[in-house]
Amino acid sequence: KAESSGWWAAAGGSAAALRQLIMLAASFTDVRGESVDVPSNWRRHVNSSDAELQTELLVTKQAKTQAPVSAAIETQTEAIEERSGSEELPLVANQFIESADLTSFLIGSTPILEEQLLRNVTSSAFDTHDVSWEERHDQVDCVHSLKHQPSSLVGTAASVSSMAALESCTAVAWNASGTVLAAAYGPLDRHDWSLGESMLCTWSLFRRKMDPNKADIALQLQDCLTCLAFHTTDPSILAGGSFNGDVLLFNLANADDQLVCKSVLNPYTHAEPVQQLAWTSTQLHGRVLTSISNDGKLLVWTMANELSEPILGFSLPKPVASKSFVEGGACLAFSHEDPTTFLVGLEAGQLFKCSLAANEERPAKVVQDMHSDLPWSALAAGLMTRVPASHYHRLKLRVERESVLGREKLVTPRAVFAAQPEPEILYRSPITFPFERHAGPVYGAHFSPFHRNVFLSASTDGTARIYNVLHPRPVYVVEPSASSLFTCAWSPTRPLVFAVGGADGHLYLYDLKRSKGRPGVTLKVTSGRAAVYGVAFNPRSPELLATADGQGCVKIWRLSGELSTMGAREVEGLDRLVSSRGAEGGGIPDGDEDELDDQYEFDEEDAAEG
DSSP: OHHHHHHHHHHHTOOOHHHHTTTTTTOOOOOOOOOOOOOOSOSSSOOOOOOOOOOOOOOOOOOOOOOOOOOOOOOOOOOOOOOOOTTOOOSSSSOOOHHHHHHHHHHHHHHHHHHHHHHHOOOOOOTTOOOOSOOOOOOEEEEEEEEOOOOGGGHHHHHHHHHHSOOOOEEEEEEESEEEEEEEEEEESSSTEEEOOOEEEEETTTTTOOTTTSSSSEEEEEEEEEEEEEOOOOEEEEEEEEEEEEEEETTOSSSOOOEEOOOOOTSSSSSSOEEEEEEEEEEETTTEHHHHHEEEEEEEEEEGGSSOOOOOEEOOBBBBTOOOOOOOOEEEEOOOOTEEEEEEEETTEEEEEETTTTOOSSSSSHHSEEEEEESSSHHHHHEEEEEEEHHHHHHHHHHHHHHHHHHOOSSSSHHHHTTOOOOOOOOBBOEEEEEOOOSSSSEEEEESSTTTTTEEEEESSEEEEEEETTTSEEEEOOOOSSSSSEEEEOOSSSTEEEEEEEEEEEEEEEEETTTTSOOOOEEOOSSOOEEEEEEEEEOOOOEEEEEEEEESSSEEEEEEEHHHSSSSHHHHHHHHHHHHHHHHHOOOTTTTHHHHHHOOOOOOOOHHOO
16 A cells, blocks of 8 residues: 555656556465365165065956857748639639629619710700819808807806907917917907906817817906917917007916916006007017007017016107197008018008117117116116117116115116106107008008018008008009908918908908909908908918907908919019009109108107106
8 A cells, every 4th residue: 555655646646647557457366275075964875665566366257159040931822723724813702792682773773874874965954064173263261260159157157258258359360380370359349348358269270179169278368458469489479468558478388377477557558458569579689579559659578577667669759739649559560571660550540660770869788888887788778779868867877876776786677667757758759751641540551571662551441552661652552342441461472462351341352463453352251240350361371361350250261272372473563563653653742741741740859858
């Protein structure tokens, strides 16, 4: 250190001297030290042992096998006696017994028989008669006349009540397989018929021991049934609509209790007679049941919740002249091509094209994905899709609060109805397009199974009309009689054949391929002036047609082959009829379009104000 200090002082403490000091080389030397050994005390010796292991002795056996012994058998017929070439061999034994009486009868009757045959040869009685080996076009036969007779209760008060319920048949329907026919009964001509009893009867027509006077299933009901509809795929599920507004569901496969469930009366269900039922399907809900009533509501139901509440609803619009009066629905028909498109006929004669997706404010997925205190079920979200934006958020908070108070983990449709919104807020108008109106209530409508744009309607004004959904005016109008028409149906196999039933007790069958102005076949269904209330073609056997009349009879008619078998180019014929007539009469003169639109309000001002 002293040397360094001296050197530093001699260098004058300059920066150059500092750099020289840093660059001096380091000096290192090796140092030898003592080694240290650390012995291990972990293991000093290894333990080992010898062992032997062997399995048990293997037992072996020897066996032999051989195929069973075969045997040879010979068989031969009895020996045939040799005969000469001129003698014939009898094939069967001659068991004829000579009878003197038979011989005497043949000898005495032969001259008389020969004389009659000679007279037939020379007779001209059948010269003008032409033998027709083919079936007539207008040949329609009544093969069954069904009417349940409660014989087990004859002479009792229950028998009198049952017979009163069977006075009139209100509806008829085939199941999906076409083997079972259901009929609904109720006394339509009484002032207190809503309080009278009703019956539901079914017959299996292809059963060997089918009794036309005794139904296979006869259910006595307190509610008068007004309409029926079988499930489109399940042949045992049947839906019924009643006069007091209830919707009932039956399972005919159950042996004990066929009534599965029914709707309840509240402000969101039907309060007046259910006029028609129809099955359809939606992407969100699957297979559903729809109903239309005189109270102006069109409701959608599902079997999943046992009809506890509707999963979707619509309200028919109010006339402009009345803010409180609602037009009642009279008929309903869904398209075969688009399950969300349907027709609605009203008691005032209006016809509308409607859609299950009409007036949708938001998809159900948006309702489910929005931030909420509780998750929403798909059914509950579907009820909120048409709520106006001005009411949506307040109603959504009320529904979630009801679910929280009910200690629910999921928002269900029950919570939506528990929030008690106004029906006009939940149920919007389904109308997308108006058609030219009838002069009376429209009780029958049916889409063509062969053309997506063609449908048929029947009204009490006595006319049956064919419409093209792309034009407001009818493309074809027929008036079979001066009486009212209550029902109509397209043939499932003939594009140009349809049937209508009237109040005069007649069934009119039209074949537009042969005659466009008058019915091809007119059937007298009832003996008096009782009306024909229902008509239905068999979906599997198109030659069978069922009718329901006011005398309480269900009749099964067998159509001729020409009326039930499709001919060549019939679909093209229907398309030409609709296209040509639509081009001629499809346009609306100036001013008429506004008149059609002014009949009803299509906005929802009342719902927004509610």
